[in-house]
Amino acid sequence: MNQNIPSLHPCNLTDLPTLQAISRETFAATFGAANTTQDLAKYLDTAYATDKLHREMINPDSHFYFLQVGSEVCGYLKVNTGDAQSEAMGANDFEVERIYVRPAYQKRGYGRILIELAEALATNAHKDQMWLGVWEHNDNARGFYARIGFHRIGQHTFTLGSSQQTDYLMAKPL
Template sequence: MKQITIERAAPGDVPRLQRIGRETFAETFAASNTEENMRKYLEEGFSAAKLTGELENSHCEFYFALLDQQVIGYLKLNTGSAQTEIKDNKSLEIERIYVLQAFLGKKVGQLLYDKALQVAKDKGLEYLWLGVWEENRRAIRFYEKNGFVAFDKHIFRLGNEEQTDIMMKKMLSGNLKM
């Protein structure tokens, strides 16, 4: 396989971000949710206005995984007030790591996770955290393999349905900013 590169998304990347976001979310969750709930989430969660606002927010960062300039996955990170729950200035939220199904098992998710870890270390943060759907066993195993432990649960709304996410955390020992 050719070299996969990780590149930060810019405000002009909304169309690419919409495409990869909608495609990977649908691949991952369409079989487990109603068509109506999926359509509503994909329209709202990946609207041009929403993504533009997030790309312009200094507390949000998006990264693409690229293979021959084709986007095959992406990462969304939040700090400070952009975090969905904890909003701790000492933490980094991994809101999304999504990879096209055709590239699952090819270390793309690991490269994106490694980028998140590097961003957290570069910022001198104390820990990473995330929420992962309790039914997404593959993702849970991935995060456990990378040192995350469950610490709480929260509700994720997809259309008119409430789903439970397991909240997981990884401490970055020895990375305290002085």
């Protein structure tokens, strides 16, 4: 087997420490410079706390998938349906809550692999649309999602520590 070919596999509870480390690393690398140290630390401690990630992982309406190259976990995907969605959406909606690719593995097409997995999962689940939230100032991500068929359907406030920020909600019909 070629060690350079990415593989995908569902996460289980034994993967929680790796999931937590990737979450913290990726979020801090992406948003750290735009936020205070205190706000970032508070967010990382709350959003990626062991007990919170454990609850997310055992929720039957949430699913996590690692993207791996050889023995290295390069990133992960988190998707939600039903009541696990972070916004009150319909039963036929499918949320892509996180596409996290570690900084050392970005710009290699791994985000596209993860979003394609999400679309396949949503299609196989007979959902009508896929949706996600993306920070208004994350131009690269917003552009990527627009290029692959997502369009803006609204926005919501995202609280990071003491900072109130705006995420655009984007959706793609299936």
